[in-house]
Amino acid sequence: MKHCILIKYCCLDEKSKTLKRGSISTINLPKKSHEESKPSTSRRIIEKKELVPSKVYKDINDLKSKVSKLGLTGWSRKFDENTFSLDYFDGKHALPHYTLKVDSGLGFTVAAFGWFLPENHHIYLEHKHSVTYVSVASLITEIRNLYVCPGLPLTDSTTTLLHVTDPVDGVSEVTRHTVPLCPEVYCDKDTPYQVSLYLRSADCLMLQTSGEDACDSCSKVLASEVKRQKQSVIKKATSLKEKAPLSGSSKERLIATIQQQRIEAKGLKDRLSGLEKEINSNSITVNESLEGDILNILGNADLKKTPHMDFFWQQQKKLLSSPKFGRRYHPHLIRFCLSIHAKSPSVYRELSSSGVLVLPSERVLRDYRNFFKPKPGFCKENIEKLCDATKQLFDCQRYVVLSFDEMKIQSNLVFDKHTNELIGFVDLGDEDVNTAVFDTPTTLASHVLAFMVRGVASDLKYILGYFSTQSLTSFQIMPLFWKAVSILEVTCNLWVCAAVSDGASSNRKFYELHASLVEENYSVDVVHRTINLFAPSRYIYFFSDAPHLIKTSRNCLFNSGTGKHSRLMWNGCDMIWRHVSALYYADLDQGLHQLPKITPDHINLTSFSKMKVNLAAQVLSSTMALALRRFYTDGSAEETASFCEMINRFFDCLNVRSTFEHTRKRNDFLAPYSSADDERFDWLQNTFLVYLQEWLTAIHQRTGNFSNDDRAKMFISHQTYHGLRMTVHSLVEVTKFLLSEGLEYVLSEKFCQDLLGEYFGHQRSSRGGYSDNPTVQSFGYNNLTIAAQRSIAPVVRGNVMGRHKGESSKWVVVSEEPLPKRKRKSSQKNK
Numbered sequence: 011m012k013h014c015i016l017i018k019y020c021c022l023d024e025k026s027k028t029l030k031r032g033s034i035s036t037i038n039l040p041k042k043s044h045e046e047s048k049p050s051t052s053r054r055i056i057e058k059k060e061l062v063p064s065k066v067y068k069d070i071n072d073l074k075s076k077v078s079k080l081g082l083t084g085w086s087r088k089f090d091e092n093t094f095s096l097d098y099f100d101g102k103h104a105l106p107h108y109t110l111k112v113d114s115g116l117g118f119t120v121a122a123f124g125w126f127l128p129e130n131h132h133i134y135l136e137h138k139h140s141v142t143y144v145s146v147a148s149l150i151t152e153i154r155n156l157y158v159c160p161g162l163p164l165t166d167s168t169t170t171l172l173h174v175t176d177p178v179d180g181v182s183e184v185t186r187h188t189v190p191l192c193p194e195v196y197c198d199k200d201t202p203y204q205v206s207l208y209l210r211s212a213d214c215l216m217l218q219t220s221g222e223d224a225c226d227s228c229s230k231v232l233a234s235e236v237k238r239q240k241q242s243v244i245k246k247a248t249s250l251k252e253k254a255p256l257s258g259s260s261k262e263r264l265i266a267t268i269q270q271q272r273i274e275a276k277g278l279k280d281r282l283s284g285l286e287k288e289i290n291s292n293s294i295t296v297n298e299s300l301e302g303d304i305l306n307i308l309g310n311a312d313l314k315k316t317p318h319m320d321f322f323w324q325q326q327k328k329l330l331s332s333p334k335f336g337r338r339y340h341p342h343l344i345r346f347c348l349s350i351h352a353k354s355p356s357v358y359r360e361l362s363s364s365g366v367l368v369l370p371s372e373r374v375l376r377d378y379r380n381f382f383k384p385k386p387g388f389c390k391e392n393i394e395k396l397c398d399a400t401k402q403l404f405d406c407q408r409y410v411v412l413s414f415d416e417m418k419i420q421s422n423l424v425f426d427k428h429t430n431e432l433i434g435f436v437d438l439g440d441e442d443v444n445t446a447v448f449d450t451p452t453t454l455a456s457h458v459l460a461f462m463v464r465g466v467a468s469d470l471k472y473i474l475g476y477f478s479t480q481s482l483t484s485f486q487i488m489p490l491f492w493k494a495v496s497i498l499e500v501t502c503n504l505w506v507c508a509a510v511s512d513g514a515s516s517n518r519k520f521y522e523l524h525a526s527l528v529e530e531n532y533s534v535d536v537v538h539r540t541i542n543l544f545a546p547s548r549y550i551y552f553f554s555d556a557p558h559l560i561k562t563s564r565n566c567l568f569n570s571g572t573g574k575h576s577r578l579m580w581n582g583c584d585m586i587w588r589h590v591s592a593l594y595y596a597d598l599d600q601g602l603h604q605l606p607k608i609t610p611d612h613i614n615l616t617s618f619s620k621m622k623v624n625l626a627a628q629v630l631s632s633t634m635a636l637a638l639r640r641f642y643t644d645g646s647a648e649e650t651a652s653f654c655e656m657i658n659r660f661f662d663c664l665n666v667r668s669t670f671e672h673t674r675k676r677n678d679f680l681a682p683y684s685s686a687d688d689e690r691f692d693w694l695q696n697t698f699l700v701y702l703q704e705w706l707t708a709i710h711q712r713t714g715n716f717s718n719d720d721r722a723k724m725f726i727s728h729q730t731y732h733g734l735r736m737t738v739h740s741l742v743e744v745t746k747f748l749l750s751e752g753l754e755y756v757l758s759e760k761f762c763q764d765l766l767g768e769y770f771g772h773q774r775s776s777r778g779g780y781s782d783n784p785t786v787q788s789f790g791y792n793n794l795t796i797a798a799q800r801s802i803a804p805v806v807r808g809n810v811m812g813r814h815k816g817e818s819s820k821w822v823v824v825s826e827e828p829l830p831k832r833k834r835k836s837s838q839k840n841k
Contacts, residue, residue, distance in 0.1 A: 011373065016450055021674045063143045070094065070114050077146050085150070103206060104190045106526055108153050115676035116142050118149070122158050123189045123206075123217045131215060144364050157221030161187065161208040162232050181230060185210055193507050274407055322346070329368040339370050341829045343377055345798060353775070372841045379799055383428070384790025387439025388497055395830065396463070396504050397795075405754045408503065409466040412474075412494060413510040413763050414459060415771045416482060417783075421454040424787040433787045437478045438486065447486055456480045459487075461494050462766045466507065467753055471765055473793055474498070478577055478786045484519035491520070492543065499544040506542065510553040510763055513562060513733045521552045521736070534730060539737040549747075551740035554733030555763040556664035557623040561656050562637040562730045564626035567650070568615055578711070581649045589647040590629060593637055604637040623764075630657040634829040652701075660734070663690050664741065667759035682755035686746045694738045702731060737761075772796050798829055 051447050065074040074094055088095045092114040097106035109121040118141050120127050127133065133152065137144050162184065168316070176186050187208040196204040210216075223229070246342070249267040250259055259267075288835040298467070304374075325343050332338075339347075347369055351358040355372070364368045380389035423434040436448055436455045455478035463472045474494055479486065498504040511517040524540035539549045570579040570587035579585040591613050607628050611619050619625055628634075630653060638651040662679035672680035679690060709724045726733070745756045773792050774782050784792060 014459065024318075034497070037281060038459060048787060065142055066145050067116060067141060070112070070116065073112060073116065073141065081145075082150065092156075096146070098154075102195060104192050104218070108150075110146070110150065110153065112141055112146075116140050118152060120217070123187070125187060125210070125214070125216050127216050128213055131217070131219070153217070156217035156219065159216055159225045159228060160221070161210045161214065161224055162228055164207060183212060184221060193364065210506055214319050215599050218736060235315045238447060241482065246670070262736060266799075285562070293321070296817055317824050318346075319343075326368055330673075334340045339366075339374070341827060342777050342825050344370065344829055345825065348375055348798050349793055352792070368680065377832040378829050379795050381830045382796075384794055386437040386475075386790075387491065392475065393475075393497060393501060396474065399472065400470060400502060400504060403465075403468055403504075407465065407468045408505050409748060409753075410470065410498060410504045411464045411466060411510055411749070411760055412491075412498070412506050413462045413464060413766045414487070414491065415512060415763060415766050415770075416457040416459050416479065416496075416514075417773065417789075419455065419458050419478075419783050419789060420785045421456050422785050423454070424785050426787065434479050434785060435478070437786075438490065439477055453480055455786055456519065457482065458786065459490070460766065460769070461490070462769065463504065464760060464765060466748060466760050473769065473797065476789065482516050484516050484523055487516060488523060495542070495550070496544055500540070505545065505548065506550055507548065507748065508551045508553055508740065508761055510555055510761055512555050512558040512763065513729050515729075517554075518729065518732065524552075534735075534739050536735045536739065538736040539600070539743065549743075551744040552736055553761045554737050556737065557627075557762060557764060557767075559618065559733050559737065560630060560657065560661050561626045562733075563628055563653075563726060565615075565620060566726045567630075567653065567732065573615070577725075577727075579653075579726070580724040581653075581708055583646060583649050585650045585653055586778070589638060589642065589650045590634065593634075594639050596641065597637070604640070605633065627658075627661060630654045630661070632658050632686045646710060656698060656701055659693070660738075663694060663736065664758050664762065666757050668757070670757065674835065682747070682757055683745045685756040685799065686749050691745075694742060699735060699738055706731075 011146050067076065069232075070092065074089055077094070077096075082096065084098055086097045086099070087765045088097070093111060095109065095111040097110075098108040100107040107122065109124075110118060111121075112118045117139050118137075120131075120133060137149070140496060141149060147582050187209070187210050189206040191204045191206060211227045213233040215227060224232075224561075245618070248263065249270040250263055251254070255262065312746050321340075321342065325340055329337055329339075350361075351372070358369070359372070361367050364373070379819055382389065414422075423432045425431075434454055436444065436453050438447060453521040455477050459475050459479050459482060460476045461474040463474050464470060470531070475499065479592070495506050501564065511520075521537050524658050525537050527540045528537060537552070539551045540550045541549050565573075566577060566579065567585065567590070568587045569576045571588055572591070573587065594605060594608050594613050597608070608703070611622075612625050612629055617623075626670070635651040635655040635658070638654070639649045641647070659679055662677060667681055667682055669682050670683075672678060683690075706725055709721050712724075722728070741758060741761065745758070748756050773784055773789060773796075
């Protein structure tokens with residue numbers, strides 16, 4: 011074998027076919043002796059063959075030829091060029107019992123007594139409406155095995171019940187099917203013409219497998235008509251409602267209504283006669299005087315003195331006579347109930363469940379109280395409500411004062427189940443502002459900054475918005491203040507003329523930031539006004555709250571020589587608190603007191619009593635000044651008396667709140683401002699401010715080795731001095747401006763923060779006093795509750811309660827103003 015291969019290689023060389031190095035030979039290789047080629051077997055493919063039924067008839071001619079050969083007993087044939095028909099007569103009726111018609115396309119139709127079968131009949135559906143694959147003989151046999159539908163029963167009640175029409179009028183829900191009889195059947199009788207009558211529905215199957223009952227279509231028509239007639243009979247037997255029109259009512263219902271009214275009238279007459287008998291048998295005769303007393307008591311003569319009480323009992327009478335689920339509550343009653351519920355929900359539930367009074371449910375109050383979801387910032391719903399409340403104001407009534415102040419709250423987090431958010435962090439109404447202002451936006455808020463709008467020539471009192479803050483700065487107040495001004499000026503068309511706040515350092519710094527907006531000819535050394543950026547022709551005047559200035563002035567006197575000993579005021583002679591306290595204790599031993607309103611709370615001040623405005627105003631009063639001059643005859647307390655007198659007159663100029671109080675108290679400083687040449691303007695600028703300036707000059711000129719700190723302690727605090735000067739200049743200029751705009755008079759009390767303090771008092775006293783300070787979430791809901799009560803009423807215990815003592819109350823006047831109400835989710839979905 012090896013030799014053969016070598017030979018072949020040699021042969022390859024001879025023929026110039028050499029094997030290349032590294033390659034594999036592909037020719038002349040040895041082969042197996044048993045190799046055979048196997049035939050390839052193809053895979054068997056199984057084809058599915060559908061069983062196609064064979065055609066019975068090819069065309070109409072084939073049908074005619076095959077049917078003509080059939081022996082059809084009782085069937086008559088009719089051949090046309092394109093149609094073929096078979097009729098079967100039963101010997102009784104003139105119309106064929108069965109009819110089979112075949113058209114040129116081998117489609118067939120079946121009729122019984124001339125009534126063609128509906129298209130949904132099972133014969134058509136089974137044979138596809140064609141005799142191509144079914145023989146005529148088998149089709150005839152199938153038809154002969156079916157029964158004719160007897161239709162609806164032919165009774166008088168059925169004919170009366172159903173609205174039957176003849177075929178000439180078109181097919182209706184129930185049609186009369188008339189089949190004439192053969193003359194041979196009735197020829198021996200006297201009648202000239204007889205028929206078989208059927209009542210069928212428009213969708214009658216005509217031929218069915220059972221012959222006793224009617225088809226499903228006819229049975230459904232009869233059942234629905236019987237049900238309709240039963241309802242009609244029941245309706246005819248009922249009387250009409252009170253406001254139903256008589257013109258469209260049937261005779262039967264009118265009769266039933268008259269019968270019902272007669273029965274009710276008879277019952278009322280029986281009751282009336284029974285009451286008359288009871289009165290005649292058990293009545294007691296009274297004289298005229300006793301009758302007058304009883305009528306006077308029942309007439310509620312005393313209730314008419316208080317409109318709220320009279321209104322409340324009238325509403326209770328009305329609600330008692332109305333059904334439980336049809337009651338409509340007056341807005342004033344809703345406000346009264348909201349006030350009670352805010353003080354104590356448990357007391358309100360006790361009154362409501364006891365049945366003594368008819369009061370709205372807590373769900374109804376919740377819809378009025380939470381008509382929108384509160385949140386920090388200037389809410390759109392709140393602004394829209396303000397626009398609605400002020401749309402009736404005109405001309406100078408649109409001038410408003412914008413007050414802002416902070417209130418301490420609880421630094422807690424509250425989970426809101428509606429929004430799945432934690433509420434209690436600092437929030438200035440905008441996430442971008444929060445990120446830019448606060449180092450950590452997750453800081454817990456400790457205060458709430460509230461903005462209140464108050465009308466100068468109107469009764470407007472409204473909380474525009476609130477913000478949760480901590481360590482508020484002037485740079486944080488600046489964007490919030492001007493955003494509030496833009497909302498009032500642009501959106502609500504209210505004209506801001508003044509801004510009021512207390513003397514906090516952030517507020518003073520905020521006012522000083524407007525120094526760059528002051529015009530060049532500005533001659534006052536304190537910033538007390540700025541140009542209104544949204545109305546450049548007008549100014550916004552800055553006020554430091556007068557009640558706060560009174561309290562800080564009293565605190566300076568209290569700490570002079572006593573208290574914290576932080577100062578020792580001097581203006582030619584000492585001005586110390588010991589003058590006031592010694593006078594009080596000496597007055598206690600006198601039988602006729604010079605200071606009847608002064609109590610130990612006025613003298614021994616605490617951190618709580620220092621916040622009371624009435625305590626400060628009663629110490630720094632003209633009564634105290636006169637008593638000091640009478641008690642200290644040597645003149646040692648002259649400057650203390652002068653200080654009390656000056657502060658008292660300043661406060662009177664800033665506390666004008668009525669058009670008649672100055673007459674009642676015989677104090678001209680409490681008269682409303684009605685002239686630009688008012689003498690008080692001259693007193694404020696040329697007497698009061700000059701007094702303070704001369705006092706400060708005397709301190710600087712005092713001889714002695716006093717440091718600057720020692721000389722500063724001889725004067726009131728520089729914050730109080732700054733607030734007094736700013737307020738005086740603003741009051742003079744804004745009052746003259748408003749009088750020039752057409753106001754008949756100006757009340758300076760409008761430029762105080764008393765209402766905002768009362769609002770904070772309501773916030774603290776909400777929920778029955780569970781907590782002095784609310785959380786951020788409860789602050790928002792309390793705000794809605796207070797707003798729903800229409801006016802911010804005085805609180806019994808508060809920093810500004812003194813001016814509300816007496817019979818004054820928010821329930822004196824009955825309000826007809828409607829309240830906004832939260833829409834239920836079901837009503838919103840329906841819309």
